Amino acid sequence: MEVPAELSVLEMYPEYAQTVSLDELRAQEYSRLDATRHAYLDYTGGGLYAESQVSEHNLLLRKGLFGNPHSRNPTSQATTDLVERARAKVLEFFQASPDEYVAIFTANASTALKLVGESYPFTAGDHYLLTFDNHNSVNGIREYARARQAEISYVPVNLPEMRVDESVLETQWKLARAGGHNLFAYPAQSNFSGVQHPLGWIARAQEAGWDVLLDAAAFVATNRLDLSVYKPDYVTLSFYKMFGYPTGIGCLLARREALRKLHRPWFAGGTITVASVQGDRYFMADGAPGFEDGTLDYLSIPGVEIGLRHLERAGLDTIHTRCRCLTGWLIEQLLLLRHADGQPLVRLYGPANTEHRGGTLTMNFYDAAGRVIDHRSVEENASRHGISLRTGCFCNPGGGEVALELSRTELLGCFNQPVVEEKHAFTVDDFRLCIDGKSTGAVRVSLGVASNFEDVRRFVEFARGLLIVGG
Numbered sequence: 360m361e362v363p364a365e366l367s368v369l370e371m372y373p374e375y376a377q378t379v380s381l382d383e384l385r386a387q388e389y390s391r392l393d394a395t396r397h398a399y400l401d402y403t404g405g406g407l408y409a410e411s412q413v414s415e416h417n418l419l420l421r422k423g424l425f426g427n428p429h430s431r432n433p434t435s436q437a438t439t440d441l442v443e444r445a446r447a448k449v450l451e452f453f454q455a456s457p458d459e460y461v462a463i464f465t466a467n468a469s470t471a472l473k474l475v476g477e478s479y480p481f482t483a484g485d486h487y488l489l490t491f492d493n494h495n496s497v498n499g500i501r502e503y504a505r506a507r508q509a510e511i512s513y514v515p516v517n518l519p520e521m522r523v524d525e526s527v528l529e530t531q532w533k534l535a536r537a538g539g540h541n542l543f544a545y546p547a548q549s550n551f552s553g554v555q556h557p558l559g560w561i562a563r564a565q566e567a568g569w570d571v572l573l574d575a576a577a578f579v580a581t582n583r584l585d586l587s588v589y590k591p592d593y594v595t596l597s598f599y600k601m602f603g604y605p606t607g608i609g610c611l612l613a614r615r616e617a618l619r620k621l622h623r624p625w626f627a628g629g630t631i632t633v634a635s636v637q638g639d640r641y642f643m644a645d646g647a648p649g650f651e652d653g654t655l656d657y658l659s660i661p662g663v664e665i666g667l668r669h670l671e672r673a674g675l676d677t678i679h680t681r682c683r684c685l686t687g688w689l690i691e692q693l694l695l696l697r698h699a700d701g702q703p704l705v706r707l708y709g710p711a712n713t714e715h716r717g718g719t720l721t722m723n724f725y726d727a728a729g730r731v732i733d734h735r736s737v738e739e740n741a742s743r744h745g746i747s748l749r750t751g752c753f754c755n756p757g758g759g760e761v762a763l764e765l766s767r768t769e770l771l772g773c774f775n776q777p778v779v780e781e782k783h784a785f786t787v788d789d790f791r792l793c794i795d796g797k798s799t800g801a802v803r804v805s806l807g808v809a810s811n812f813e814d815v816r817r818f819v820e821f822a823r824g825l826l827i828v829g830g
């Protein structure tokens with residue numbers, strides 16, 4: 360069967376026609392994709408930059424004189440102005456009032472998450488609650504909670520859609536310690552399944568006595584996050600995932616009130632008003648500076664403003680619509696691929712429609728005998744076809760364990776072997792051997808600003824080829 364032409368996307372989703380401006384944008388700004396005939400399908404790993412972002416940034420640097428901020432000399436002041444402009448732009452982009460939110464520049468989403476983890480005032484009996492499908496940098500906060508004897512609870516996600524049973528979540532919310540510190544963390548969009556958990560949870564959890572940490576890293580490149588409507592206490596993200604360039608800059612958006620609750624475990628250059636050696640005292644700076652250790656990446660930060668303006672010009676709603684239409688078409692086509700006996704080629708982990716999900720699709724491929732095709736060989740094969748996709752568990756072990764149906768008993772059996780205790784080490788290969796016969800990972804494709812029909816068509820054709828390889 361021939362893969363239907365672009366027309367079939369339009370038949371399924373007439374609104375796709377309203378996104379043609381993105382084809383023009385691709386031709387102008389991302390022509391290197393077509394020049395190299397490359398199908399880039401890893402936007403959740405990292406976004407792609409437009410040519411004009413790089414040239415605008417380059418021009419700014421070539422023309423300007425920028426010194427280290429934190430001083431009053433002209434070159435220092437020029438830098439401070441640019442950094443503060445970028446900060447204001449971040450708040451404006453997310454419709455966050457500067458009276459209500461503070462934008463703290465970090466190296467990436469993980470460092471933003473670490474700032475929350477190390478500074479949140481957990482004590483014995485407090486709670487850290489999180490969904491199973493969090494990125495490891497959110498999971499890692501549990502070690503700060505554990506060190507301070509706080510309770511740690513996970514809310515599972517369930518197959519096949521990999522969503523949370525809200526009754527379980529509500530039961531957990533009721534366990535908030537009155538007068539204590541209760542932190543609830545979840546991804547606005549899972550980087551494993553593409554599931555978009557309800558933003559309505561934020562206010563409900565807060566009413567139940569929780570501070571809410573929303574990991575928006577996989578959400579904000581293709582979805583609007585309006586902080587004048589939804590008001591999480593802490594929001595974390597990496598800008599390269601939104602617009603590709605610059606790398607090395609992320610952000611913690613914190614409600615001013617919630618920020619006051621955080622107590623940094625140390626001080627550094629830039630984070631204090633006064634520190635004394637002989638007096639053995641230090642006084643933290645108020646607001647964002649108290650959380651920005653040392654010298655910011657001040658030459659890259661102006662690239663954030665440029666990137667946000669680029670996304671605005673491209674139109675976040677248009678990008679959202681395009682990714683939704685292409686995702687819907689892709690899901691339908693992949694699920695149609697069958698072996699001769701009718702067995703499906705693809706097992707999708709996550710919603711099989713476009714409801715409350717983003718353009719991130721995770722799956723495994725099965726051969727005619729029903730055996731999983733190793734995800735690493737799928738990636739190698741895709742690379743040979745000029746397709747960039749990602750495989751593994753994407754730093755989202757909870758998502759992986761649910762999707763691949765690895766039980767707690769099985770996992771504990773692996774980790775508690777005497778040899779592991781002895782070595783104090785456990786490699787991916789040890790893990791693979793231990794769960795012999797089961798897959799240790801999956802294949803992920805993800806869409807973004809420059810995705811077009813040809814990209815998804817090529818992936819479907821590639822997948823169709825696996826029917827033969829696998830058969």
Ligand SMILES: Cc1ncc(COP(=O)(O)O)c(C=O)c1O
Nearest residue numbers: 467468469494550574576577597
């Ligand atoms: C949902 C989510 N959270 C956090 C991160 C961590 O981002 P970074 O590696 O930029 O710190 C990622 C990265 O893939 C992610 O997808």
